[in-house]
Amino acid sequence: MFPFVLEKPDSTEDAIAAAAAGARYIAGGTTLVDLMREEVERPERLIDINRLPLGGIRVEGEHLVIGALARMAEVAADANVQRLQPLIAESLIEGASPQLRNMASMGGNLLQRVRCPYFRMLDAGCNKRTPGSGCAAIDGLNAGHAILGTSDHCVATHPSDVAVALVALDATMRVRGPQGERSFPVEELFRLPGDTPHLEHTLLPGELIVEIRVPGGPHSRRARYLKVRDRASYEFALVSAAVALLVEDGVIRQARIAVGGVGTRPWRLRDCEAELVGKGPDRQAFEEAARLAARGARPLRHNHFKAELLPRTIVRALEMAGEVA
């Protein structure tokens, strides 16, 4: 690990000022410490933000508000989260181990780095880690990689589970930086790799995630997260789907579908959603909609199966959501 100076500011302002000067935030450390040990990350200054008042979970009218420092486990166990947005709780407990969920913050979860093995290898080309060094995955082993949103420069999958749920639920986030505060949809946090895969998110220098706001609604109750993987637990998704349905009088009025494990960012499928609206919540409708999911997919040598698994996962998740009383 590269040597670094650790700072522990007491105020958000001090933290932001330090970060604007080039320091890195650290909360749970589950991603950062791991990558620092491999020297994939080499921050020289770290700002421990755990003293900042950015925790807590509350309800504001229709919105569930989750502090950026709230831990994954804390959010998953929260009564309001379970009541108002069970999809979030479900996606959280399917992600990481109980120990990691006790450590990892919500903000850190959204900003976690990719799991591409070559990203972690200093002796492999990786445009994300070292711009211009090439992508060892495109011609290497890529069974776990993305089929949507890829470029000739990067094919790494975004690994977060809860981000998929938040994108499906139209969550927004509030961030604070040297220029003050702003809010935007969580979906807009994530960039496509394009020819700048080292730029992963849209935060400006020094910006700090303050909270995540999730709008409620009747769709939230018929919402499920399905994570498909070879091991029953403690594995990143091959494919995952967060879906929510609003069904009235036997007709789908509203549908939300976002998928993980297949995209270079959490992937919302608005075409599939549109296809469902106005139809009955039955398997045929689900299959017709899911067929659109892998349109435009660019499978790699070893991950063709994801194009097949993706629609199947969506169908199954929709069926599960349909079964929710």
Added chain:
Amino acid sequence: MAENPSELHLPGPIMSRREALQVTAGAVTLAALPPETVAATSSSPAVVKNDMTLTMTVNGRIHTLTVDPRQSVLDVLRETLDLTGTKKGCNQGACGACTVLVDGKRIVSCLTLAAMHGGAQIETIEGLEKDGVLHPLQEAFVEHEGLQCGFCTPGQIMSGLGCIAEGHAGSPQEIQFWMSGNICRCGAYPGIVAAVADAAGRT
């Protein structure tokens, strides 16, 4: 063959285009790092003293420690305090062998920087036995064959304490789900589940 039984993989450079030379600058650290960083590393191996002094309560004992901020709680326990009961299985947060309780919560100590936990209350496997009497969960692990080689056992037990405290030991299935952050390569899982269930019932 294992990855692609049916096709021959054409060999090509795995290294970056920049490095595609017959003689590669090997510690490809170089290739991976922006040039200015490399320059800084090789020209100034200056001693950076970032050490921090902090106190940490381990199993009820207060320790005042000077730590390198890079040190994990795991390394401080094992190498500084010689509390070697907590094990380093992967040092990647992916096996659970290093699980301890920090302020009552189970965490993996390999990914936890000690310098961020000044003032923390840490409980490790060494602190469970009181006056020669085993904790009920320790007893249950022996009784139910919740171990074989014993290497993951301290982490399993600390994780089990967390699992019980969190209220996730209601049924064998629930225990299996909430104990899946601790790998046991010997496969003592059935005994581990039985031990956690038994101890949860006793407490």
Added chain:
Amino acid sequence: MSASLIGRPLARVDGRAKVTGTARYAADFNQPGQLYAVIVSATVGLGRVMDVAAAEVERMPGIAAVITHRNAPKLPYLPHRAVIDPAVGERLHVLQEDNVRFYGQPVAIVVADTLDHAERAATALRVTYETRQPLVDPADRRAEKIVPEAATRARALADRSRGDADGAVAQAPVRIDETYDIARENHNPMEPHATIAAWNGDRLTLWSKSQYLVNEQAEIAAVFGLPAENVEVICPFIGGAFGTSLRTWPHVTLAALAARHVARPVKLVLTRKQMFFTTGHRPRTRQRVALGATPEGRLTGVIHEGMGETSRYEQFMEALTNVTDYLYSCPNVRTQYRLAQLDTSTPNHMRGPGDASGIFALESAMDELSYKLGIDPIELRRRNEPQIDEAENKPFSSRSLMQCYELGSERFGWARRTPKPRSMRDGRLLIGMGAATATYPAFHAPASARVRLLADGLAEVEAAASDMGPGTYTSMTQVAAEFLGLPPEQVRFRLGRSAYPQTPSHGGSWTMASVGSAIRAACLEAQAQAARRAVADTRSPLFEASVGNLEWSAGHLRRRGEASTGLSYQDIVARTGAPVEAEGSAQRDPEVAERYSMHSFGAVFAEVAIDPDVGTIRVRHIVGAYGIGRVVNPLLARSQCTGGMIGGIGMALMERTVLDLRDGRPVNAHMADYLMPVNLDIPKLEALFVDEVDPHVNPLGVKGLGEIALVGTAPAIANAVFHATGKRVRSLPIHIEDVLTA
């Protein structure tokens, strides 16, 4: 002490140490003044080290030494080869030359005052290579397939044949001819390899993870050119090994080398990633099995051709095709074993070595044949049950395979199974049931042990054995207590020091057979010595009695047939002063070994549930029934078996080390990416033992258990996957993508 201790479910005697964190594994033996060493691993797959910028990192904080082939001393590397080392080839000589033979080979070692300093410097060290293109794919046409030279010496045979297998298969009315692949697996024990080395003059102490202490001692002595007695290896606990710690790998040499270089104790622990480089692996294999049968299901011809990967510098052999020689009755059988030499490190034995891989091919093929014939898979095996080992033309010392099938199928509920594939469902899920045979040789190797009877009534028992988890501490305590007639609390069994009496490696399921028999012999010898003392002691009530007229009962010596309590060990030792100390050794009678074919057998049943939409495969139930001779401790034996089944689930459905063919690097050298079963993957597991008495294998009547516990599980699961889906997957592991479109 009336009831026998052997067969009792004694709780682990080391359980308390393990649940309190006081059991010390290699890396737990911190030494005063110890420095930390970190290995720098090659980042090319083949080539030569051109330059090492050591000076750059020598100036970094805390660095005590940077050792490379340029400044490392030339080590003697005297010839030394143990039974667990490949019989052909030469071990890797570390830091002795500039050659890089495989990706991950150690090219330097950095020693520093703290682990963080050592790790930083190891990452920063710039090594320049001249690179060549390595060949790492055994399926590549350019990969040379060789006949293993050692085939006559080792258990594995290159070619074996009886009758005319090819002709018989060609003419058979019913035929199966298929190819089966198994991925490379890494042992991935929870405890990384670790060595702490400390020199005192020319004497070396190693606290080192090893399944074979006396060989580690001999190997390091040979590498450094020392008398063996100058090296002591200490390893009281092993955090799982499964074969990876049988050999003494280069890191042990590196730790000793570094410690000598800096004249301080040095601790060296491999990173999890490095555990995929130089400490062996289950080799990738490709196997062809061809079966010919009559419509009634009698095998008429069997061909089994297997190929395993090995390195360029050693020929690693395992018993890949051996099971086919003796498992079923058939007049025409041909087996063949070849190696593909590649630019990788040398494989080594992993739980159920050879047999676990070979039986996946054979038992998958038998299952395929059963469907082709329309005969129940268990019935098919019954119709081909041999009377003798037809390859050796010898009787089995014992063989309870059919009893295992009966007992297991009853418990498993095989009768519920409907034969047609895809015919069983539970709601939306496809259910499949499969079965497979398990077998493993009942080995035995010469071993010795020491017993010391102390004045306080305790018995100390010592052997240079190991306990990587099966419960050697406990089971050997039982054996000693049994033959001394003492309660187990009065027996202290010690292992884990190379200075103790010599034992074979802790592997191959021969620890109980070999060490247990030696302990028995040592106990009997101690009793004989104690009796001689009693009759020679003028103050003893047994003075001048004839030893032949005495008997031991419950740890007391008395005249045969006499009702008195007699003399305890304590009585005898206390009266005569010094403790009684006796050594005993045991080995299999060569004549008996020549007369019988000795193997364990078992039947494994698996039920799987497969989601037809998304392809997830979950095992629901496994039953294993085993004929392993005498069971010393049923509690430990069941744990061994269920643990082996879990290993088998990993082999069947998860484990594979994926190499990037461009340079041979393992791409998933990470605990999160090399999948092994977690708690939630574990189904109902049941281990049953048939009553089996085998008077021939050894005086204890034990046939060994650790290896067979894994063998058979993977094919049972694979066969269940076929039954559930109708899709035959002939390569392991079976993943979601393999059954998605079934």
